[in-house]
Amino acid sequence: MVVCLHTLPSGELSTDSRYLYYCVLAVTRPCVPLFLMITGFLLLRKQNAEIAAKNFWKKRIPRVLYPLLIWGVIYAVLAYVYDKSDFATFVYTMVLLPVRYPQEIGGILWYLYTLIGIYLFLPYLSPKTWTNKYYSLCFIGIWCIASFFTFLRDWDNTLLCGTAAYDYDVLLNFSGLLGYLILGCVLGQYYIKISYSRLILICVSLFLSGIALFFCGISVNHLGYLSTSYHMSFYSLPAILTASAIFLLFSNLNVGGGKFISLLSKLSFPIYLCHMVIYTIATRYLYLLSKSIGMMICVMGCTFIGATCLAWLINKMPYHKYITGA
Numbered sequence: 001m002v003v004c005l006h007t008l009p010s011g012e013l014s015t016d017s018r019y020l021y022y023c024v025l026a027v028t029r030p031c032v033p034l035f036l037m038i039t040g041f042l043l044l045r046k047q048n049a050e051i052a053a054k055n056f057w058k059k060r061i062p063r064v065l066y067p068l069l070i071w072g073v074i075y076a077v078l079a080y081v082y083d084k085s086d087f088a089t090f091v092y093t094m095v096l097l098p099v100r101y102p103q104e105i106g107g108i109l110w111y112l113y114t115l116i117g118i119y120l121f122l123p124y125l126s127p128k129t130w131t132n133k134y135y136s137l138c139f140i141g142i143w144c145i146a147s148f149f150t151f152l153r154d155w156d157n158t159l160l161c162g163t164a165a166y167d168y169d170v171l172l173n174f175s176g177l178l179g180y181l182i183l184g185c186v187l188g189q190y191y192i193k194i195s196y197s198r199l200i201l202i203c204v205s206l207f208l209s210g211i212a213l214f215f216c217g218i219s220v221n222h223l224g225y226l227s228t229s230y231h232m233s234f235y236s237l238p239a240i241l242t243a244s245a246i247f248l249l250f251s252n253l254n255v256g257g258g259k260f261i262s263l264l265s266k267l268s269f270p271i272y273l274c275h276m277v278i279y280t281i282a283t284r285y286l287y288l289l290s291k292s293i294g295m296m297i298c299v300m301g302c303t304f305i306g307a308t309c310l311a312w313l314i315n316k317m318p319y320h321k322y323i324t325g326a
Contacts, residue, residue, distance in 0.1 A: 037184025075106030210241030270311035
């Protein structure tokens with residue numbers, strides 16, 4: 001999903017077919033929320049007591065900080081080699097790493113900054129937030145309401161003390177990516193005791209509701225009433241609904257792992273880190289032949305296969321944990 005999101009909408013597809021562009025965005029936007037929900041499920045489900053800040057930071061932050069530094073250098077060099085940045089920008093980026101990441105190609109590194117921020121904050125969050133059902137439902141409820149009011153602020157930015165000059169209101173700071181960790185942990189702990197057919201019906205309904213909300217918002221935007229900022233964001237209700245549907249489906253279905261799925265799961269974060277290297281090289285040469293939608297889909301496939309192979313090779317290297325965080 002991440003590879004699809006970064007390869008199709010960022011190509012000429014965005015100008016050739018706006019409808020297909022929005023379809024790709026609507027279906028792939030849950031990728032980052034799903035990353036965070038899986039992180040929350042794996043990280044928080046066994047944490048029934050206060051998280052010891054020092055030990056937690058010592059274990060988790062280096063696994064993100066080292067890859068941030070290494071891939072920051074790689075993407076800065078790649079941008080300079082492929083003439084996407086001049087020498088002054090290259091030097092400026094290298095000197096300021098990790099304060100400034102290489103934005104010309106390495107924009108994907110924003111997620112690592114988000115993870116570091118979440119890891120810094122988690123030890124101060126009460127375990128009741130994800131272990132107590134009442135606290136969990138209250139948190140997720142307020143979080144969803146906050147997301148809805150963020151949508152309303154696109155319509156009227158004075159609601160709940162929001163103003164045009166200052167970006168704040170009563171619920172704005174409650175809405176954020178941290179909520180996905182709690183949502184993933186809570187949804188993963190409570191298996192739905194219903195038949196598979198009903199489970200699929202619920203998940204499909206949630207997913208289609210999210211897609212419908214997304215396109216309703218885009219349609220209203222074209223009439224000049226709302227901006228697209230909310231509907232494109234990871235904080236939006238469409239993103240919450242679609243991500244929840246996918247997470248619920250796969251966390252409650254016993255689909256079986258297998259060696260390939262297990263390997264792909266292990267390589268998912270390294271694939272995320274390196275896929276823009278393959279994409280940059282692929283577009284430089286393949287787009288000389290054609291910029292058709294078919295070629296873009298071909299580039300997406302090449303990017304995924306190439307990134308998977310590169311991630312696998314990196315994982316065979318000594319000290320690979322410093323490169324991939326795995």
